Amino acid sequence: MRVKICGITKPDQGNAIAKLGATALGFISVPSSPRYVTSAQIRSIVENLQVSVDRIGVFANSNIEDICQIVDEANLSAVQLHGSESIEFCTQLRQFLPKIEIIKALRVKTPESLKEADTYASYVDTLLLDAYHPQQLGGTGITLDWKTLEKFHPRYPWFLAGGLTPSNILDALKLLQPTGIDLSSGVERYPGDKDLDKVALLLERVRFLNQ
Numbered sequence: 001m002r003v004k005i006c007g008i009t010k011p012d013q014g015n016a017i018a019k020l021g022a023t024a025l026g027f028i029s030v031p032s033s034p035r036y037v038t039s040a041q042i043r044s045i046v047e048n049l050q051v052s053v054d055r056i057g058v059f060a061n062s063n064i065e066d067i068c069q070i071v072d073e074a075n076l077s078a079v080q081l082h083g084s085e086s087i088e089f090c091t092q093l094r095q096f097l098p099k100i101e102i103i104k105a106l107r108v109k110t111p112e113s114l115k116e117a118d119t120y121a122s123y124v125d126t127l128l129l130d131a132y133h134p135q136q137l138g139g140t141g142i143t144l145d146w147k148t149l150e151k152f153h154p155r156y157p158w159f160l161a162g163g164l165t166p167s168n169i170l171d172a173l174k175l176l177q178p179t180g181i182d183l184s185s186g187v188e189r190y191p192g193d194k195d196l197d198k199v200a201l202l203l204e205r206v207r208f209l210n211q
């Protein structure tokens, strides 16, 4: 199972989380977020890594030129599109970034969002389902209504996100079978400052379930 810890802002925490066994680190390239980091900051976190992990930049309604520049400057391996990017936008971005994983995030408001996920699946590598909040794009700590997803068994890879914590992860994974999980506020002391004890506990619980 892929485990992405998102909203990394500090080189020592990024390296520690990768060493604990997370498979991906997420970096918020959305200027309005309290977890926002510049491409230079991401690069310094990435250059400090002692183990290999996926390096995912999170964008929301950015233009293609800016995304490509940040991918290049920060040495990212994947982009997560967390705004209202269209299928056409994803297709265009694919042409500019043929070797970079494209993850489309959808904020699940109603069961219709799951049909939307199916329509994106042929145009991106991976889907990500997050909780809906009327004002905020992500990192809200709001838990998805997992019941909505009970019959969601797609053939494509997908991350479960939204309000996951070390306390609720086992309940989520007993009900759902995502190929990856994504956590931000559930493993931090305050926005951008990760709690390494919580990350370690999370990884321990996920390993317990997968053994």
Ligand SMILES: O=C(O)c1ccccc1N[C@@H]1O[C@H](COP(=O)(O)O)[C@@H](O)[C@H]1O
Residues within 6 Å of the ligand: 006, 007, 026, 028, 030, 033, 034, 035, 058, 060, 082, 128, 130, 137, 138, 139, 140, 141, 142, 161, 162, 163, 164, 182, 183, 184, 185, 186
């Ligand atoms: O974390 C943010 O600040 C953020 C800002 C803008 C778009 C996405 C953001 N984070 C994403 O939110 C989800 C879930 O976060 P949480 O675990 O509920 O706190 C995750 O996919 C982050 O990548």
